[in-house]
Amino acid sequence: MAKVAFLGLGVMGYPMARHLKDKGHEVTVYNRTLSKAERWVSEHGGAFAKTPREAAEGQEIVFACVGNDEDLREVTIGENGAFKGMAKGAIFVDHTTASAEVARELSALSWEKGFGFVDAPVSGGQAGAENGALTVMCGGEEATFAKVEPVIQAYAKMCKLIGPAGSGQLTKMVNQICIAGVVQGLAEAVHFGKRAGLDMEAVLDTISKGAAGSWQMENRWKTMAAGEFDFGFAVDWMRKDLNIVLDEARKNGATLALTALVDQYYSDVQKMGGKRWDTSSLVARLDK
Template sequence: MAKLAFLGLGVMGYPMAGHLKAAGHEVCVYNRTAAKAEAWVAKHGGTSAATPAAAAEGAEVVFACVGNDDDLRAVTTGPEGAFSGLEKGAVFVDHTTASAGVARELGAAAAEAGFGFIDAPVSGGQAGAENGVLTVMCGGEEATYAKVAPLIDAFARSCRLMGPVGSGQLTKMVNQICIAGLVQGLSEGMNFAQKAGLDGAAVLEVISKGAAGSWQMENRGTTMLAGKFDFGFAVDWMRKDLGICLAEANGNGASLPVTALVDQFYKDVQKMGGGRWDTSSLIARLQD
């Protein structure tokens, strides 16, 4: 069993760290709000640390799942960041959805310091984290990935190395681009069904078995029709992710017209007070 650290105990990190502890590993956690780290230890055992550097001390692998590029820099290369506590030969695995640029920046810093770095954003949401069935997209060297893949299996249904450092983040961008279009299409379809006087539930049951079927339809169609959005992946987070996608596309020349439009639709939802609503709340702006 390995000696591990986990930085960031939000809705994703909290259960992910729990799966690692349940697998029998020694886990030390850090969270910006210490009370949450204490609550995690009370529930799962293990230990907590006051700083990322202290959590990383002596760890073979350090995992992180924080909010954005700035949060990630704070827990890695910032004052008392984990990079100052990592030993040569250790590995840092970042599950934050962040930019490919910051992944490459931190990958270079890790290589210079003598330890490995894997960018490994996840898909599957809070339910996927809690049930240990996340999809993990990784970037890094093959030998480094081989060291951490068995550990990631504790909370993943699927995990794959996509290329060098930054490739995991780029793959997650593709994931979010695809989701944005799917959710908007589903929103328009369900709103159309309601306006047309159809039984929305019956429509979902029929078309979900054909070419229109998708994860979003299976898992969000019914709650869309019911106007329930107090769960899932928040609009605020999705706009952060889409901002990363649009910035990357601006640099690589990719055209993302639908993504840019849906990003503005999510801005409308934020103006409606739905920043913490699930991303399926796109339908609400059509009914407003």
């Protein structure tokens, strides 16, 4: 069992930290809103810290799952950042969906300070975090990954080292490109079928068993057809992720015409008041 800290108790971090505690690890949590950290401890035990630096002191592994590059820099290299409290030989694991650039930056800095770094964004959404069934995409050194992978398994159904620092974030970008295209295709399919007067339950129950099947179809078609979007991965978060993708594409020369188009469609959903709707709400802009 390991001594660990978890920084960031959002919809993902809160249950991820719980799984670590349930597996017997010694867990200290930190959250920018202190009351949430206090509530987590009251529910699950462990300890809470008032700063990332305090949370990181004496820990073997420090996990983080925060909002974006700026938030990540704040909890790592900020005035009271975790990097100032970590001991040599410790490892920092970042589950934030952030840029590959910040992953490489923090990895280089961590090695200078004598501890390891793994960028490890996740896929599976809130349900995956709650159920301990996330997919974790990792970038870093093999020896470092080998030390943290058994601990990450507390909330993962798949955890794989893809390559050096930044590779986890680049893989998450590939993941989001795939999702964006699939959700738009499913939105148009549901919209078309409804306009055609088809029994969409019968249609999608049938085609989901063939080549058109996908996780999105299995888990989202009913709520899409019903116009229900108050759950799941928010449009604001998806646009943040797609902006990271498109920025990286500008750097490496990749052509992402469909991804750029879907990003603009999500902008339309935001203007409709759907900033916190589930990403499946792409269908709403077609049905308006």
